[in-house]
Amino acid sequence: xxxxxxxxxxxxxxxxxxxxxxxxxxxxxxxxxxxxxxxxxxxxxxxxxxxxxxxxxxxxxxxxxxxxxxxxxxxxxxxxxxxxxxxxxxxxxxxxxxxxxxxxxxxxxxxxxxxxxxxxxxxxxxxxxxxxxxxxxxxxxxxxxxxxxxxxxxxxxxxxxxxxxxxxxxxxxxxxxxxxxxxxxxxxxxxxxxxxxxxxxxxxxxxxxxxxxxxxxxxxxxxxxxxxxxxxxxxxxxxxxxxxxxxxxxxxxxxxxxxxxxxxxxxxxxxxxxxxxxxxxxxxxxxxxxxxxxxxxxxxxxxxxxxxxxxxxxxxxxxxxxxxxxxxxxxxxxxxxxxxxxxxxxxxxxxxxxxxxxxxxxxxxxxxxxxxxxxxxxxxxxxxxxxxxxxxxxxxxxxxxxxxxxxxxxxxxxxxxxxxxxxxxxxxxxxxxxxxxxxxxxxxxxxxxxxxxxxxxxx
Numbered sequence: 418x419x420x421x422x423x424x425x426x427x428x429x430x431x432x433x434x435x436x437x438x439x440x441x442x443x444x445x446x447x448x449x450x451x452x453x454x455x456x457x458x459x460x461x462x463x464x465x466x467x468x469x470x471x472x473x474x475x476x477x478x479x480x481x482x483x484x485x486x487x488x489x490x491x492x493x494x495x496x497x498x499x500x501x502x503x504x505x506x507x508x509x510x511x512x513x514x515x516x517x518x519x520x521x522x523x524x525x526x527x528x529x530x531x532x533x534x535x536x537x538x539x540x541x542x543x544x545x546x547x548x549x550x551x552x553x554x555x556x557x558x559x560x561x562x563x564x565x566x567x568x569x570x571x572x573x574x575x576x577x578x579x580x581x582x583x584x585x586x587x588x589x590x591x592x593x594x595x596x597x598x599x600x601x602x603x604x605x606x607x608x609x610x611x612x613x614x615x616x617x618x619x620x621x622x623x624x625x626x627x628x629x630x631x632x633x634x635x636x637x638x639x640x641x642x643x644x645x646x647x648x649x650x651x652x653x654x655x656x657x658x659x660x661x662x663x664x665x666x667x668x669x670x671x672x673x674x675x676x677x678x679x680x681x682x683x684x685x686x687x688x689x690x691x692x693x694x695x696x697x698x699x700x701x702x703x704x705x706x707x708x709x710x711x712x713x714x715x716x717x718x719x720x721x722x723x724x725x726x727x728x729x730x731x732x733x734x735x736x737x738x739x740x741x742x743x744x745x746x747x748x749x750x751x752x753x754x755x756x757x758x759x760x761x762x763x764x765x766x767x768x769x770x771x772x773x774x775x776x777x778x779x780x781x782x783x784x785x786x787x788x789x790x791x792x793x794x795x796x797x798x799x800x801x802x803x804x805x806x807x808x809x810x811x812x813x814x815x816x817x818x819x820x821x822x823x824x825x826x827x828x829x830x831x832x833x834x835x836x837x838x839x840x841x842x843x844x845x846x847x848x849x850x851x852x853x854x855x856x857x858x859x860x861x862x863x864x865x866x867x868x869x870x871x872x873x874x875x876x
Contacts, residue, residue, distance in 0.1 A: 418548050419451045421476035423467070425483055425490040426457040428817055433611045433660065434459070434592060437482055437511070437536075439585025444537045446586065450544060454589040468497055476502070478544060480532075482511035485794055486816040488524055495527040506547055510536050515629040516795030518561035519568045520808060530554075531561035534573030534630055535616070537582055575632045579616060580642040584649065592654045603857050605688040605714055609658035610650055614638050614676065618664045620696070621732045624721075624759065626795030627664055635668050640679050651685055659689040666691050667699040674704060677711035690715035694757060697735060697743040705750035715753040715783075718744065723776025724769050727762055737776060748781040756782045760840065761790035761833050763798060765825045774840050783853050787840035788818035789833055 422438040435456055442452040453474050455462055462470060471479075479498050483491045495507055509521050510532040518531040532539045539559040546553065554562045559573030576582055592610045617635040618627045650656040667673045680687065694717045722728050725736050747754050758777055760770045777785050792802035793816070802823050803811075815822050819837065821830040828836075844850065 418477040418544055419474060420445055420453075420478040420480060420544060421471060421474055422452065422454045422480045422482070423494065424454075424456045424458065425481060425487045425494055426463060427484070427487055427490065429458070429484070429486075432459050433662070434585075434587075434590035435482065436585050436590075436611055436613055436662065438480075439587065439590045440537055440582055441480065441540055442586035442589050443583045444541050445544065447583075448541050448545060452586065452589065454586070456591070459591070459594055464493060464497060467494065468501060471498065471501065476505060478506045478508060478547065480508045480510060480540060483509060483513055484511060484816070485513040485516075485813050487511075488513065488813040492525055495525050499527045506530070508532060508540070508543070510540070512626065512630060513794060514561075515573075516626055516793070516799075518570050520794075521561070522563065522568055523809075524813075529562075532573075533559040533561065533570070534632070535559075535575055536573075537576060538574040575617075575634070575636070577636055579636055579638040584646045587650070587654070592650070592656065603715075604658055606657040608654060608656050609660060610654070610656050611660045611662045612643070612646060612650075613662050614643050614672075615663045615665055615668065620734065622719075622721075623731045623797040624762070624790065624793070626793045629795035631664075635665055637669065637672055640672075640675050643676070644679055644683060647680075647685065647687075648683070651687070657687060659687055661689060661691045662693045663691070664693060665696065665699075667695045667704065670699065670701075670704055673699075674707055677707045677713075680711045686712070688712050688714055690717075692717050692755075694719045697740060700743060700747065702746060702750070705747060705752060709750050709752055713752055715755065716747060717755040717757060718747075718782075720744075720756045720777075720780075721759050722762070722769070723758075723773035727765060727769055727773075730764065731762060741780065744780045744782065753783040754781075755784040755786060756780060758785060758787050758840070759790050760787060760836055761821065761824055761828070763790075763801065763823070763825060765790075765828075767828060767832075770828075770836050774836070774843055777840065777844055778847070782844075783850070785840075785844045786818075787837055787844075789821050789837060790823070791816055791818070791820075792823050 422441060424435045424438060438454050442454060445452045455467055455470055457467060481491055498505055506529045507527055508530045509528055514521050514531045515533045518533055521531045522528055539557055543557050543560060554560055555571060558571060561568055561570040592608060595607050615635055615637050616631040617633060619633045619635060689712050697718055720740055721731060721733055728735055744754060756777055758773055760773055792798040812822060821833040824830050824833045
């Protein structure tokens with residue numbers, strides 16, 4: 418069968434290849450299916466161009482991976498494909514599908530199936546049954562489907578042996594398509610590609626829904642498997658920089674040290690960073706020194722708040738004292754840092770938000786990202802949010818880091834927007850920060866990109 422996998426057009430600035438779709442493509446190819454990937458943001462595919470691409474490929478199955486904020490775009494895509502390909506099977510996966518599978522059928526009536534969690538064990542058997550004319554959907558892991566006017570949802574399966582998944586289908590992910598800032602505003606060297614070395618997150622942060630997809634148990638690829646992929650990327654695509662997209666790359670100290678040692682042994686001279694964030698309490702001086710030696714130049718850090726009582730409320734497992742000490746340790750190791758902060762948690766006051774903004778400026782960070790709190794589906798906060806806003810009224814288009822859908826009591830959305838603008842201006846309009854950013858600029862195009870990102874935030 419012919420399967421088209423789609424990442425919809427999106428407001429998110431990230432332009433990295435979609436590793437999840439790449440792994441699905443590999444799983445489908447093992448069953449001899451014909452697969453294509455349409456990454457709309459990276460390939461600049463709007464509705465019309467996506468339809469043109471599909472008409473050339475003529476798929477039997479359309480698989481879409483989506484965040485909650487993508488739902489309106491997905492509804493447009495689903496309607497377009499249902500008109501152009503009346504017999505096509507429409508399947509939705511990704512973060513929103515994993516958290517709210519039943520809701521997907523209500524919001525997207527064109528859907529045939531929804532897949533939850535890691536779909537490498539769900540999509541291939543689903544496609545096989547479609548090809549064979551079978552209907553025993555109950556045996557497909559992680560599948561949601563309609564039956565007798567009900568929605569049936571089966572349990573997903575998480576692969577314990579990540580090496581067995583193979584590599585993402587890099588020929589379809591097109592690492593040759595390079596953008597100036599594929600993940601964030603800066604890179605050191607092009608070409609750059611993402612990889613994952615682990616899956617899963619055991620931490621109980623109340624604002625994060627990562628466990629809906631990859632579960633709470635951390636699973637590691639073997640170093641041999643990881644470096645076989647890195648060798649391939651260097652040899653076939655001339656890759657010079659790696660972005661490790663894990664949630665928990667440094668969770669096992671011995672694993673992170675082993676990665677660094679093997680990278681040095683192979684002599685690839687690669688730059689690398691962890692733009693998705695690492696846990697501060699997993700880092701120590703020896704590990705940071707080894708990471709720096711092995712080419713790590715930047716770490717993103719999930720700090721979130723600047724008051725201990727909010728950190729405790731969101732179950733971050735850190736204190737402001739620990740954060741201060743660890744950020745200083747990273748700076749001393751010569752690795753650049755980006756702090757991730759979030760403002761507007763339920764129960765947060767204006768004084769709490771101001772404290773977070775001061776804390777961000779106090780820390781020796783090189784960059785900072787200030788997001789507004791979102792009650793994401795799959796988090797502890799989402800059910801509380803539904804008591805204030807019924808599911809059918811949720812403004813999914815606003816589930817984005819610069820929007821305000823559920824401000825704390827006593828603070829208006831307009832005031833939240835002002836706090837966010839003040840956070841960015843207060844952090845970046847300092848001589849030392851501006852000088853540091855200037856030293857990282859490699860071309861006039863990068864300046865243009867920085868202004869574009871700033872406009873996206875402040876407009």
